Amino acid sequence: MAAAGASGVAVAQGKPPAPVSVPDAAPAPDAAPASSGAAVVADSVPGAASASAASAPSAAAADPGASLVTRILAQARQQSSAADQAREAEEAAARAKEAAARKVREDAARKKAEETARQQAAEREAARSAAERQAELARGYAKPLASYTPGEGYGQAGSPWAAAHTGQDFAAPTGTPAMAVHSGVITSAGWAGAYGYRVVLRLDDGTELWYCHLSSMVKTSGPVTTGEVIGRVGATGNVTAPHLHLEVRPGGGAPVDPRTWLTEHGLSV
Incomplete structure (x- = not known):
């Protein structure tokens, strides 16, 4: 600034300006690598790091290799996921099949049990009916002695x-009463050769x-009722001891x- 002022003064006085000598500027240090300078600038500017990070996904998305890996x-x-779904479907189908088979088995077992119960009930009813019939028959029939x-x-x-x-x-001893087994009619009574005295009841x-x-013959004709005495045990005819010989024809x-x-x-x- 002193030199500039002196020159101005000289011009003002009509004299030619005096030459001014300016020292050479000190040489600048060796230039830093461009990347270093960029890093310095980036570090020195607020928000530069986040902007760099935000640009990274765009760069990855633009990378064909990364895109291929993503698709794979x-x-x-x-x-x-498809394999898991198929496996789950197979397992569900197997469970359904087993449930259906179990239901078939259970139904068959239930039907068999019901049929067995019905058969047993029918057998019991048949036995009861037979017993009642036998009792009824017994009431209508009597032993001969x-x-x-x-x-x-x-x-x-x-x-x-x-x-x-x-x-x-x-x-049985001689003279034991012989009775009509059931009601009927005396159709014949008398001597019958080897049979001795015989009474025929129809x-x-x-x-x-x-x-x-x-x-002896007590009844020789006409109707008789169950249990009625029709004769007496003896030993007539072809015999060796007294007894009743009964024939059913x-x-x-x-x-x-x-x-x-x-x-x-x-x-x-």
Whole structure:
């Protein structure tokens, strides 16, 4: 500023300006690298760091490699999710199938139990009905003797008979009352050869009952009722000891087993 003032003074006085000598400026230090300068500027400017960080995603998005990796990862996530969904669907289907099979088994077991219960109930009812029928039959039928000892049975072979035994023997003392097994009609009474004195009782269904080897005949004709005395045990005819020989002939034909017939009609002998 002193030099400038002096020059101004000289001009003002009409004299040529004196030369001014200005020292050379000191040389500047070696220039720093551009990056360093940029870093300094960036560090020195407020908000420069955040602006740089904000520009990073744009740079990554613009990177083709990063975009490819992003798509691959997205596809992998989609495939994993699809696999999980498929597995869950398979598991759900398996659970539903097992539940359906379990229901089928349970239904079959329930139906079987119900059928078994019905069968058992039917069997109990049938047994009850049979017992009632036997009791009813027993009330309508009577044993031929009140007291006896079972003797020779139907179909047995022995020397007293020319063929197999055709009836059931009931051993009892002579004179023991012989009773009508069921109500019916006396159709025949008298001597019958090897049978001795015999009384034939015909029931309502046509079955004939032969009372043989009697010592005496109490009823020789007409209707009789269940339990009515029609004769007495004896030892007449082809016998060795007193007993009642009873034959059962359905329809007046061939004889059948008296024990079975009596059992069918509610009597146990």
